[in-house]
Amino acid sequence: EIVLTQSPGTLSLSPGETAALSCRASQSVTSSYLAWYQQKPGQAPRLLIYGASSRATGIPDRFSGSASGTDFTLTISRLEPEDFAVYYCHQYGSSPRTFGQGTKVEIK
């Protein structure tokens, strides 16, 4: 199975700053079938990015995704207070589907 390793575990930033979250896959992810989700306490995950770089419906353009080989990045520009949450990457091109362990973006 494809193992996804996210880094850093925790990112401490201030509102207005830019966050760069990394997700490294243990092998090639089929056709960039890589998604990013945001999860806040007590809530279900919410889809942000699919296909490595396409924003889901209603997601603001300060969220962007990119890919380079087996390395994937979620960038959040101009952090808003509501962006402080846990973020998971997820590959859905090979079975079994797998998730990264998550990166927590916290207020500094």
Next chain:
Amino acid sequence: QVQLVQSGAEVKKPGASVKVSCKASGYRFSNYGISWVRQAPGQGLEWMGWISAYRGNTNYAQKFQVRVTMTTDTSTSTAYMELRSLRSDDTAMYYCARGQWLYDAFDIWGQGTMVTVSS
């Protein structure tokens, strides 16, 4: 609107079974599949398996192969996940999510069902 609504929290004893439901609305149920994803307290997300709402065929993660059964009722647009021989480490939030077996990100999630396994 498109949504998945899950059944309420459950408390079970070790060795028992639990069956969680996930009712779809706002879209054609048979056009998509349903995956089940669980999250232990303070932990990450774990995919358990998938069922086609159209044909009812399934694909389970190897870890759950022996203990899980996923079914659907197209007359009520409801998916079910039954987990047997419960252990304390099955204590988790269980989510249903819309998508095909592969090649679909999970765009719609249920609100989650907390299953607690305790003697």
